[in-house]
Amino acid sequence: MKDFIAVQDKPLLEAAGLSGFDALWDARVPAVDEPNRGRGGWSAVYKLKLGSAAYYLKRQSDYLIHSVTHPLGEPTLTREFRNIRRYHRRGIPTLDVAFFGQRKVAGERRAILLTRALDGWNDLASWLEGWSEVSVARRETILRACGELVRQLHQAGQRHGCLYPKHIFLREQGERFDTCLIDLEKTRPLMFGRGARERDLDALVRRAGWRDGDVATLLAAYLGCMPDAARVDRWRRRLLVRSISKDAQP
Incomplete structure (x- = not known):
């Protein structure tokens, strides 16, 4: 795969001397947190500011994921880049990539992914921290925006695979919210019908900790119907059964 x-x-x-793989690999920039170590290597995230523009720089070494199509493994950033590009082609809102590249250096497999920072956006997890203090009207707007985002995702034939509140970002625009998805490492084509869709929704609902009324609003937006529709109640019950089943597992 060529550099992008x-x-x-x-x-x-180019003006900053950071338009190539080696320059971005060697750049001294502040880390966002401690590197993740595992998969036989490490992965780290950094914040890069160039004037008024802000980016997140991810660098990996031997941080591989294995699959049927890549039995020897590939950097998780390679998969994430590929999925971001797929989302863009299918009209699913997500991050914008500024640079991607990968190299083999003395047997070490390195990868870089540079994305534009989501300045002015907040993740759903941040909204949930003060959820009881958010007005009812704004909560409903957020819930509908999230439901419509998941519907758009699934209608495009994709499932996120790790749909947690920290992976949905929102930006307030007057009386509505723009939304986008991040962390696409586990994204897969949507197969196996309703079950795959339920798994995405279950992951979101379980970690959000919403009450029944909130879940009904989310599902109504997802299904494109009214919150009191019978379809909403059927989906809510199936998600409840799935949640109870998971809680019962050792």
């Missing part, structure tokens, strides 16, 4: 550099970001990266 976005046309709109190239002049800024």
